[in-house]
Amino acid sequence: MDEPRHRIRALYTASTVTVYQAYGPQIGVLAAREGAFPGAWKRDRMTWIKPSFLWMMYRCGWGAKAGQETVLAVEITRDGFEWALRHSCLSHYVPGLHADRETWQREVRRAPARVQWDPERDLHLRALPHRSLQLGLSGEATRSYADEWIVSINDVTPLAHEIHALVKARDLDSATRLLPQERPYPSEEDLLAHLGG
Template identity: 75%
Template structure:
């Protein structure tokens, strides 16, 4: 069955959604230990969260890139995730969505969250023909994410290394079995109606 071109796929429960981020050990290890982001985590900067494990692996090079050696699975409340989508605008100007560039620029200034659609990745981190959501959180959204929405933080760095090892050995079936089970997110249709170019 063909994947929709732009769809939110994530590990989710009745109350939470799992997103991924990668940090240096100075940020990642205290976050894992305390189950929340430490004071050193910059709440005034934009932070990007990714519901796609493989897109995160592409971004952090299987936890090998400098400053991205610790991969976090961050469980956040669905209410917070949906608030972020409801208050989002696209990260770039799209003629089919925005009447003009000036309207989009006003939206970007006003919105605490940004949506970006990037090619989803396969186990070899090659681009697939459909796209994956990245959600940028700034200002109020970043603070809420760190201090209100976060339910749990788990270290998935060992999982990243294990899957990468299987991919390197050519055992893609075993690698695939270890991947987090990402499913279409149910409320996304209505929330994303104005966020698809």
């Protein structure tokens, strides 16, 4: 069965969902050790969270890109994640979904969260036909993420390196077995209708 073009796929439990971010060690290592972001983490900047492990690997180059050497799996509450989705808008204008460009621009200025649908990736980090969610948090959403939604923060850089080594060794079966078990996220229609999902 073909994948729908827009669908959230994530590692989740009854109450939490795991998202990924990558930082330099001065933030990433401390965040994993303390289970919270350190003072150097900027609360006044937009922060992007990604439920797709492989999209994160594409973005951070398997933890090899400068400033993204520490890959974090951040477990957050599903309540918080879904609040952000309900209070988000698309990061780009879509005719038919938005009444007009001005209406969309007003939404962007007002919304505490933004959504981008970027091509999902395979183990070789090649683009797939279906899309993966990137969720940008700002203002109220960033503060809630840092102070209320986080359940745990784990450094998964060793996992990223292990999977990458298996891919380079062409052992794709073993690499696949190590991937986080992401499943279609159960979302009610109102959760994604305004996001083209």
